[in-house]
Amino acid sequence: MxxxxxxxxxxxxxxxxxxxxxxxxxxxxxxxRRSGYEFMGRETRAMQDDDATNPGLLWVLxxxxxxxxxxxxxxxxCADCHGDxxxxxxxxAARYPAFDAALGRPVNLEQRINACRTGRQKAAPxxxxxxxxxxxxxxxxxxxxxxxxxxAIDEPTRPFLQAGRETFYRRQGQLNxxxxxxxxxxxxxxxxxxxxxxAHPTGYPLYRLEWQGLGSLERRLRSCLVGMRxxxxxxxxxxxxxxxxxLMWRARGMKIETPAVRP
Amino acid sequence: xxxxVVTLPAQARRGxxxxxxxxxxxxxxxxxxxxxxxxxxxxxxIRRFVCSYNGxxxxxxxxxxxxxxxxxxxxxxxxxxxxxxxxxxxGDNGYSVTETASIRVE
Numbered sequence: 001m002x003x004x005x006x007x008x009x010x011x012x013x014x015x016x017x018x019x020x021x022x023x024x025x026x027x028x029x030x031x032x033r034r035s036g037y038e039f040m041g042r043e044t045r046a047m048q049d050d051d052a053t054n055p056g057l058l059w060v061l062x063x064x065x066x067x068x069x070x071x072x073x074x075x076x077x078c079a080d081c082h083g084d085x086x087x088x089x090x091x092x093a094a095r096y097p098a099f100d101a102a103l104g105r106p107v108n109l110e111q112r113i114n115a116c117r118t119g120r121q122k123a124a125p126x127x128x129x130x131x132x133x134x135x136x137x138x139x140x141x142x143x144x145x146x147x148x149x150x151x152a153i154d155e156p157t158r159p160f161l162q163a164g165r166e167t168f169y170r171r172q173g174q175l176n177x178x179x180x181x182x183x184x185x186x187x188x189x190x191x192x193x194x195x196x197x198x199a200h201p202t203g204y205p206l207y208r209l210e211w212q213g214l215g216s217l218e219r220r221l222r223s224c225l226v227g228m229r230x231x232x233x234x235x236x237x238x239x240x241x242x243x244x245x246x247l248m249w250r251a252r253g254m255k256i257e258t259p260a261v262r263p
Numbered sequence: 264x265x266x267x268v269v270t271l272p273a274q275a276r277r278g279x280x281x282x283x284x285x286x287x288x289x290x291x292x293x294x295x296x297x298x299x300x301x302x303x304x305x306x307x308x309i310r311r312f313v314c315s316y317n318g319x320x321x322x323x324x325x326x327x328x329x330x331x332x333x334x335x336x337x338x339x340x341x342x343x344x345x346x347x348x349x350x351x352x353x354g355d356n357g358y359s360v361t362e363t364a365s366i367r368v369e
Contacts, residue, residue, distance in 0.1 A: 047335075052270030052284040055333040061268070212290070212332035 026169075026184050027250065028198055035202045035254055036262055039188075039195040044209070048261035056138060056207040056259025059131075059214045063139025066132060072123025078136075081120060085143055093141035094150045094256050097245040099157045106160050106245050109137050110216060111236055128235035134214045138205050141258035149202070149256060151249040164246025167239060168199075173230025194263065200251035201244070203260020214259065217244055266360045269350055274367040275342035283314065283322075284337040287352050287360065293328040309354035312336055317346040326354075342368045 037045060047053045067078045067085055082088040097106040100115070107115065113136050114125040126133035153161055168179045182191065183199035190196065204217040211219075218240050222232040233240045271283040287309060294306025306328065314322040321340045350362045 050284075052268070053286065053335050053337070055286055055335065057268060058286060058288045058333060209331070 026180060028184060028187070030253070033200060033251070033254065034198055035200055035251075035257065036197040037203070037257060037260065039197050040261075040263060044261055044263055048203075048257070054207070054259060054261055056205075056214055056261065059135045059138040059205070059207075060142045060259060062131070062135035063137070063142075066136050067139055072117065072121035074120060074122040076121050078116070085139065089140045089143040091144050091147050091150070093144040093258065094147045095152065097241050097248065098152070099154070099160075104156075105238065106157060106241055108217075108236075108241050108244050109140060111241070113137060113140070129216060129219060134205050134216065137216070138214060138259050141205065141256065144256040145258055147256055148253045149248055149251050151245065151252050153249065157245070160242045161245055161249055163239075164242035164244070164249075167243045168246055173225065173228035175228050177228045179224065199247055200254055201247045202251055202254050203257035203262070205258065206260040206262055208262050210263065217247070267350070267352060267362050269362045269364050271348065271364055271366065273365075274369065277342060277344075277368050279342045280339050281342050281366075282337060282339050283348070284335065285312070285314075285350055285362075286333060286335050287312075288333055289352070289354065289358070291326075291328075291330055291332045291334065295328065307355045307358075309334065309352050309358065311351075311353045313351045313353075314338070314340070315349045315351075316340060317344065317348075342366060344368050 037048065040048075047055075051057050064085075070077045070080075079085070093109055096109040096112065098112070099105070100107045100112075110128060110133055113133065117123045118125050126136070171178045171181075179199060182196050187196050187198045201217045201220075204220070205214050207214050208220075218235055221240060221243065225232040267285060267287040269283070269285050272281050275281050289309050290307060291309065292304055292307040294304070294308075296304045298304060308328055308330070309326050312324040312326065312334075313320060322338050324336055326334065345366060345368045348364050348366060350364075352358070352360045
């Protein structure tokens with residue numbers, strides 16, 4: 001009898017542990033969540049805080065010009081439908097990625113802008129990471145600066161959030177690492193001299209000093225995946241958007257910093 | 264498209280030290296990097312930045328390949344009189360951008 005009990009008990013404990021992980025027990029408790037901003041040095045923080053020194057503003061200004069510029073066969077500008085972005089786009093970036101009923105899945109802000117371009121302006125979609133798409137995204141997201149991230153999880157969105165969460169906890173690549181092993185288990189420690197942050201995407205698109213330019217969250221995720229020696233997903237891939245949805249949900253309630261500056 | 268952003272106080276007291284911050288949109292390509300095919304990417308940098316206060320040069324910088332993209336140049340000057348402060352960035356491939364700002368000195 002006693003011979004049987006021990007393996008059963010071990011199995012039961014293992015099941016409980018697996019169950020907890022699936023339920024997200026390894027996630028950072030809300031009170032301990034921090035933006036990447038708080039891991040930065042004094043100088044980089046000052047650079048982000050002052051619009052006169054934040055190079056992301058150069059993209060925001062470009063985005064403002066593009067917002068008013070007519071484009072496509074419809075010869076319409078963003079402003080012709082949406083008016084003043086300072087009012088109409090306030091809080092929008094805080095809700096993305098959001099569920100798109102027509103596509104039946106969540107889309108990120110870049111994809112939403114391109115949907116407007118192809119659908120309403122009858123113009124060619126802007127390439128991912130192109131200066132124009134980054135500028136428009138930064139300009140739209142800038143209108144939500146200081147507002148809390150507000151990802152609505154309803155029935156249609158839930159499976160995509162779950163898929164994103166599974167990607168975050170799944171080991172992948174030649175180094176056999178999961179995102180969570182760094183960003184949940186070892187945040188605050190150093191990796192190659194740089195602090196490991198908590199994977200809260202509060203300031204995208206953001207100016208990275210390493211990039212010498214503005215980049216999207218997907219570009220940042222690609223560098224993590226390449227570092228894990230995993231094959232990165234293509235820009236706009238469903239796996240990427242699901243992961244973005246999960247990461248934004250992880251950061252729910254935290255304030256948008258776009259355009260942020262990171263080292 | 265935004266080429267440069269200049270920030271300085273709109274007004275100041277006579278003799279006050281004011282801070283001027285400038286950001287120029289520029290890739291600052293060093294000329295030492297190569298493409299994936301091994302071809303050298305030609306140098307494309309800002310070479311000089313000049314600030315003139317009512318026509319008098321008050322600040323000048325020579326820039327070199329090691330300077331980062333979108334260079335931020337911040338400096339101070341003394342507010343002597345009301346007028347125009349002009350900024351000019353000059354670089355490779357005929358790059359030239361000028362900005363002006365006005366200041367009221369009381």
